[in-house]
Amino acid sequence: MKRILVGIKRVVDYNVRIRVKPDGSGVVTDGVKMSINPFDEIALEEALRIRERGAAGEVVVATVGPADCQQQLRSALAMGADRALHVEAGGVIEPLTAARALLKLVEREQPLLVILGKQAIDDDNGQTGQVLAALWNRPQATYASKLELTGDSARVTREVDAGLETLEVDLPAVITTDLRLNEPRYVKLPDIMKAKKKPLETLTLAALGVEVRQQLKLVRFEPPPQRQKGIRVKDAAELVAALKQKGLL
Amino acid sequence: MSARVLVVAEHDGARLNPSTARCVSCARTLSGAEIAVAVCAASPGAVAAQAARLEGVQRVLALEHPANAHALAAVLAPQIVALAGPFTHLLGPSTTYGKDLMARIAGLLGAPQVSDIMGVESATRFRRPIYAGNAILTVEAAEGVKVVGTVRMASFEAAASRGDAAPIESVAVSAPPPTHTRFVSVSAAGSDRPDLQTASRVISGGRALGSAEGFKILYSLADKLGAAVGASRAAVDAGYAPNEMQVGQTGKIIAPELYVAVGISGAIQHLTGIKDARTIVAINKDGEAPIFEVADFGLVGDLFEIIPQIEKLVG
Numbered sequence: 417m418k419r420i421l422v423g424i425k426r427v428v429d430y431n432v433r434i435r436v437k438p439d440g441s442g443v444v445t446d447g448v449k450m451s452i453n454p455f456d457e458i459a460l461e462e463a464l465r466i467r468e469r470g471a472a473g474e475v476v477v478a479t480v481g482p483a484d485c486q487q488q489l490r491s492a493l494a495m496g497a498d499r500a501l502h503v504e505a506g507g508v509i510e511p512l513t514a515a516r517a518l519l520k521l522v523e524r525e526q527p528l529l530v531i532l533g534k535q536a537i538d539d540d541n542g543q544t545g546q547v548l549a550a551l552w553n554r555p556q557a558t559y560a561s562k563l564e565l566t567g568d569s570a571r572v573t574r575e576v577d578a579g580l581e582t583l584e585v586d587l588p589a590v591i592t593t594d595l596r597l598n599e600p601r602y603v604k605l606p607d608i609m610k611a612k613k614k615p616l617e618t619l620t621l622a623a624l625g626v627e628v629r630q631q632l633k634l635v636r637f638e639p640p641p642q643r644q645k646g647i648r649v650k651d652a653a654e655l656v657a658a659l660k661q662k663g664l665l
Numbered sequence: 666m667s668a669r670v671l672v673v674a675e676h677d678g679a680r681l682n683p684s685t686a687r688c689v690s691c692a693r694t695l696s697g698a699e700i701a702v703a704v705c706a707a708s709p710g711a712v713a714a715q716a717a718r719l720e721g722v723q724r725v726l727a728l729e730h731p732a733n734a735h736a737l738a739a740v741l742a743p744q745i746v747a748l749a750g751p752f753t754h755l756l757g758p759s760t761t762y763g764k765d766l767m768a769r770i771a772g773l774l775g776a777p778q779v780s781d782i783m784g785v786e787s788a789t790r791f792r793r794p795i796y797a798g799n800a801i802l803t804v805e806a807a808e809g810v811k812v813v814g815t816v817r818m819a820s821f822e823a824a825a826s827r828g829d830a831a832p833i834e835s836v837a838v839s840a841p842p843p844t845h846t847r848f849v850s851v852s853a854a855g856s857d858r859p860d861l862q863t864a865s866r867v868i869s870g871g872r873a874l875g876s877a878e879g880f881k882i883l884y885s886l887a888d889k890l891g892a893a894v895g896a897s898r899a900a901v902d903a904g905y906a907p908n909e910m911q912v913g914q915t916g917k918i919i920a921p922e923l924y925v926a927v928g929i930s931g932a933i934q935h936l937t938g939i940k941d942a943r944t945i946v947a948i949n950k951d952g953e954a955p956i957f958e959v960a961d962f963g964l965v966g967d968l969f970e971i972i973p974q975i976e977k978l979v980g
């Protein structure tokens with residue numbers, strides 16, 4: 417069966433104003449709203465649309481992380497994924513570890529496409545898709561804003577600094593999503609009920625043969641430097657005068 | 666052991682992108698670093714010559730291959746990895762080109778990548794923004810581990826050019842590049858305005874501009890000021906401005922001398938892109954908009970009245 421694997425990560429919701437812990441050991445996550453990484457919702461939405469068009473038969477979502485992540489897998493099932501895979505892992509999961517675990521799932525599931533987010537909005541690493549594509553020795557098309565499947569290949573429009581770039585990649589391939597690829601659907605209450613019955617399989621990194629290797633020690637977290645509070649000007653004339661005085665105009 | 670850094674150049678086939686000079690500056694903050702620049706191109710001559718003149722560069726490695734005509738990460742990454750042996754650090758820019766490529770290199774090497782390096786504390790310790798710049802994280806790699814990094818453009822000045830040039834060595838591409846990834850086309854709006862990422866003045870518009878037509882009042886003012894024009898995500902999503910104009914966490918991170926936010930509310934994802942601007946001006950009809958919290962000069966009012974007035978005053 418033609419299958420799409422979607423990687424999702426549980427992150428602090430994008431609306432939350434995060435705070436750094438006073439001792440610099442991390443950011444406050446207790447009692448903070450957690451969600452599916454927004455780019456991963458877009459990845460899932462795209463996979464669902466491909467399935468709904470009949471170009472794929474099954475959408476499998478996967479996450480690597482602690483037990484809490486199952487909440488986000490359930491949300492993904494409620495959105496419409498057919499199955500979920502939870503690779504249980506604690507501690508810091510670096511992109512290389514996540515990609516190694518995803519590669520094991522790829523070998524098992526043999527997907528036509530793997531769709532990930534372009535970056536997780538907590539660590540802002542933006543690496544996992546490319547690392548997975550490298551380990552798998554398959555094409556990558558990052559920052560996708562349009563995806564068309566054409567038999568054995570895909571045509572992907574990418575948002576790059578210069579504008580829009582189009583690539584053709586042979587399948588299977590790894591795609592990472594940009595914000596304008598689609599607008600994820602809202603989940604309806606009956607779907608949440610249905611999702612409870614969908615299969616969610618739990619695996620361990622050890623069983624997959626992946627060792628957790630943390631290569632970067634997290635030394636210190638700090639709040640960013642604050643900007644000085646500015647002034648209000650009353651009209652355009654005062655603004656232009658102030659900017660001229662600072663030598664900016 | 667002193668650092669040996671390989672900077673992966675970004676270019677369009679003819680000109681070296683200024684992002685490379687910023688990576689070289691970052692490399693120079695690694696004490697005693699020996700710096701080489703790799704140029705992958707169909708014909709690398711001109712770009713290699715520009716790289717060779719950057720202050721601090723000791724040699725340039727030119728990788729000539731027809732497949733290098735377009736910057737495809739899957740094609741370039743193995744070529745860089747083949748050179749990586751003697752280097753302690755491999756750096757590329759935090760541009761879409763560099764982010765796409767460097768992580769593939771890191772994957773092939775099984776090496777850790779430090780994304781968006783904003784500060785170098787030692788050869789193994791780096792500072793980088795996380796959570797859309799709402800926290801700064803210091804990370805440390807183990808001694809002796811190769812580090813791949815992308816360099817945050819707004820955090821480093823471009824290395825200057827010098828009179829004499831470093832030697833350029835041709836390096837043969839041994840393995841045949843993969844053909845599973847093919848370039849089709851690139852559509853760039855291409856404007857005569859300054860480049861958003863290097864402009865000293867930037868005027869950005871938000872959802873409030875209301876239409877692509879509405880953006881014209883910003884273009885008109887920008888042209889008077891020699892400024893680049895940017896946009897919020899809402900404005901890009903609505904089709905008022907093309908994607909390459911987006912400023913923010915998922916757009917461009919910029920550090921102009923002057924940034925003017927027009928009809929932009931100031932969501933954290935937008936602010937991430939402008940934190941390093943020297944002076945921020947906000948024009949918004951809502952006096953409570955969060956953009957005013959970071960603005961050096963705030964003006965409450967209707968942009969459709971204010972922008973033409975400013976244009977008259979500077980014109």
Ligand SMILES: Cc1cc2nc3c(=O)[nH]c(=O)nc-3n(C[C@H](O)[C@H](O)[C@H](O)COP(=O)(O)OP(=O)(O)OC[C@H]3O[C@@H](n4cnc5c(N)ncnc54)[C@H](O)[C@@H]3O)c2cc1C
Binds near residue numbers: 911
């Ligand atoms: C994962 C993720 C990534 C994101 N990345 C980015 C990013 O890179 N860049 C980005 O910008 N956003 C990004 N966003 C979106 C961001 O959260 C905001 O939705 C967006 O920045 C809002 O754009 P805006 O300020 O133009 O629109 P709005 O928030 O709608 O603000 C419009 C403003 O215009 C003012 N206004 C209206 N009419 C007038 C008038 N006539 N004169 C003057 N002022 C007027 C209003 O008071 C209001 O403050 C991201 C969001 C997510 C979830």
Ligand SMILES: Nc1ncnc2c1ncn2[C@@H]1O[C@H](COP(=O)(O)O)[C@@H](O)[C@H]1O
Binds near residue numbers: 425532540
């Ligand atoms: N622990 C994880 N489990 C599943 N997918 C992940 C995980 N970490 C990252 N990803 C995927 O990789 C993308 C990029 O993450 P990152 O490289 O951390 O910025 C995310 O948007 C997810 O799609």
